[in-house]
Amino acid sequence: MAAVEGLFTLDSDEPWLIGGRARSRGSYFFPKSLAGSDPACLGDEIEEVLLSRTGELWSYTTGEYAPPAPYVIPGDEFEPYVVAAVRLAEENLVVLGQVVEGVSVEDLSVGMEMELVIDVLYSDEEHDYLVWKWAPVGTSENGEQ
Amino acid sequence: MDDIAILGVGMHPWGKWGRNFVEYGEKAARDALADAEVGWDEIQFVSGANSVRCGYPGYVSASTFANALGFTGCQLASSYAACASGATALSIARAQILSGVCDVALVVGAESTPKGFFAPNAGERHEDPDWLRFHLVGATNPTYFALYARRRMALFGDTSEDFAAVKVKNSRHGVFNPNARYTKEYDVDDIANSPMVADPLRLLEICATSDGGAALVVSSLEWAASRGVDNPVRVSGISTVSPTYPNSVIELPYLASDSWAAAGDETMTFKDNIAARAYEEASVSPEDLDFAEVYDLSSAYELDWYEHIGLCERGEAAKLLRAGDTALGGRIPVNPSGGLGAFGEAVPAQAIAQICEMVWQLRGEAGHRQVEGAKVGLSINHGMFGHGSSVICTR
Numbered sequence: 375m376a377a378v379e380g381l382f383t384l385d386s387d388e389p390w391l392i393g394g395r396a397r398s399r400g401s402y403f404f405p406k407s408l409a410g411s412d413p414a415c416l417g418d419e420i421e422e423v424l425l426s427r428t429g430e431l432w433s434y435t436t437g438e439y440a441p442p443a444p445y446v447i448p449g450d451e452f453e454p455y456v457v458a459a460v461r462l463a464e465e466n467l468v469v470l471g472q473v474v475e476g477v478s479v480e481d482l483s484v485g486m487e488m489e490l491v492i493d494v495l496y497s498d499e500e501h502d503y504l505v506w507k508w509a510p511v512g513t514s515e516n517g518e519q
Numbered sequence: 520m521d522d523i524a525i526l527g528v529g530m531h532p533w534g535k536w537g538r539n540f541v542e543y544g545e546k547a548a549r550d551a552l553a554d555a556e557v558g559w560d561e562i563q564f565v566s567g568a569n570s571v572r573c574g575y576p577g578y579v580s581a582s583t584f585a586n587a588l589g590f591t592g593c594q595l596a597s598s599y600a601a602c603a604s605g606a607t608a609l610s611i612a613r614a615q616i617l618s619g620v621c622d623v624a625l626v627v628g629a630e631s632t633p634k635g636f637f638a639p640n641a642g643e644r645h646e647d648p649d650w651l652r653f654h655l656v657g658a659t660n661p662t663y664f665a666l667y668a669r670r671r672m673a674l675f676g677d678t679s680e681d682f683a684a685v686k687v688k689n690s691r692h693g694v695f696n697p698n699a700r701y702t703k704e705y706d707v708d709d710i711a712n713s714p715m716v717a718d719p720l721r722l723l724e725i726c727a728t729s730d731g732g733a734a735l736v737v738s739s740l741e742w743a744a745s746r747g748v749d750n751p752v753r754v755s756g757i758s759t760v761s762p763t764y765p766n767s768v769i770e771l772p773y774l775a776s777d778s779w780a781a782a783g784d785e786t787m788t789f790k791d792n793i794a795a796r797a798y799e800e801a802s803v804s805p806e807d808l809d810f811a812e813v814y815d816l817s818s819a820y821e822l823d824w825y826e827h828i829g830l831c832e833r834g835e836a837a838k839l840l841r842a843g844d845t846a847l848g849g850r851i852p853v854n855p856s857g858g859l860g861a862f863g864e865a866v867p868a869q870a871i872a873q874i875c876e877m878v879w880q881l882r883g884e885a886g887h888r889q890v891e892g893a894k895v896g897l898s899i900n901h902g903m904f905g906h907g908s909s910v911i912c913t914r
Contacts, residue, residue, distance in 0.1 A: 445657045
């Protein structure tokens with residue numbers, strides 16, 4: 375199940391982020407609930423849209439220390455992870471996400487093409503809690519070429 | 520916009536003291552009153568910068584500090600604006616003074632901080648970006664600082680050595696500051712040997728969370744003159760602007776930047792807007808500055824500020840640093856106080872502490888940190904959820 379409902383689709387082959395788009399203005403938002411930030415959208419209808427699945431790597435970093443709650447450490451021990459900020463091709467929107475396991479900062483460079491995948495954020499006895507992550511195009515299980 | 524006078528400043532030293540934040544604020548306030556030679560019973564208005572980490576007394580800071588000094592029936596206002604809280608409290612005091620509601624006011628901020636990463640409020644809050652970024656991405660504050668740093672490396676060719684050099688510079692300044700928490704002079708190797716926190720930033724390059732308190736006594740120029748103070752340090756500009764949509768930089772604590780698909784100038788960001796308003800109000804330009812106190816939440820973050828406040832063109836900051844221009848003795852010293860690198864951050868007190876340093880510099884009382892002949896200073900900071908501030912002081 376989704377770690378938080380309503381932010382992304384759960385299609386494991388071709389997952390999408392769910393955003394908002396101001397119908398006449400044309401600006402995009404993620405999540406949709408933050409649609410107020412464009413003053414030109416006042417009174418505009420915000421429609422739910424699926425955002426581009428690929429984009430250009432804007433920047434990246436690592437988390438070498440365990441963040442505080444509400445981050446849930448997956449597994450028994452904290453493992454460092456990589457975070458990417460990806461500029462979506464069409465929307466000109468930079469979106470954060472963790473990078474899939476097995477990709478290190480040495481494998482990344484600003485400007486490379488990334489794509490959206492669905493992965494496990496953490497698990498408990500009943501469920502896997504899913505989230506979107508970023509993967510370099512061509513390296514993910516989901517997006518294998 | 521008319522100026523107001525800063526008659527007195529006071530600080531409680533930064534540290535990890537683990538005591539009640541009220542103590543820090545009270546100490547800073549008493550020092551500011553003594554420095555101003557103004558009695559507590561003369562203060563007509565207290566403007567408090569709130570803490571969200573010290574329980575209810577932190578949310579009603581003006582009342583809390585007034586109570587600690589003794590209730591006199593003066594007017595109160597308590598405000599919170601993340602890192603901009605201190606400058607916001609000052610802006611409220613200025614408005615009261617310039618509108619004639621009061622002549623003389625006390626501005627106070629203080630905080631006692633927990634160890635480690637700042638964390639969001641408790642509860643399952645799916646609509647709160649601050650909760651979402653921790654839960655879904657594990658994005659801490661240093662995550663964002665590191666994204667900006669890496670972007671500088673990719674776009675402008677800045678190096679880890681450049682970032683370390685910022686910390687080295689600020690640590691040299693901090694050695695001379697009795698209110699700083701870290702007064703050790705670091706070299707590049709110390710930084711390179713500290714643990715990686717968020718690649719490319721290491722532990723010594725990331726602002727710590729600190730305890731501290733700072734206070735100002737401010738008044739109208741007329742009231743200052745009535746006390747025989749004819750040439751006070753003046754507050755000439757205060758900016759507390761919101762971002763202007765669309766801002767192309769991904770800001771704390773959001774999961775995404777604004778979209779500039781529909782409109783917008785990618786090169787004009789929130790941090791540029793903060794500085795622009797302060798310059799406009801003060802009728803001052805970047806060439807007029809003698810020094811600046813900028814919010815070095817990370818070493819690399821200081822370099823961003825050089826560009827946003829107009830010390831150089833975008834991408835040129837590392838050249839200024841390498842040339843020694845921004846060190847004490849250089850053309851335009853940045854963070855003569857030692858900055859957050861030497862202080863850590865005590866959120867509601869930090870913008871006020873920046874102003875304290877400006878006052879000491881403009882009075883020529885900064886000792887070994889003194890920028891010779893300083894007449895114009897700028898402080899600037901930038902926090903969560905679209906709050907940021909800048910203050911320009913002149914003498």
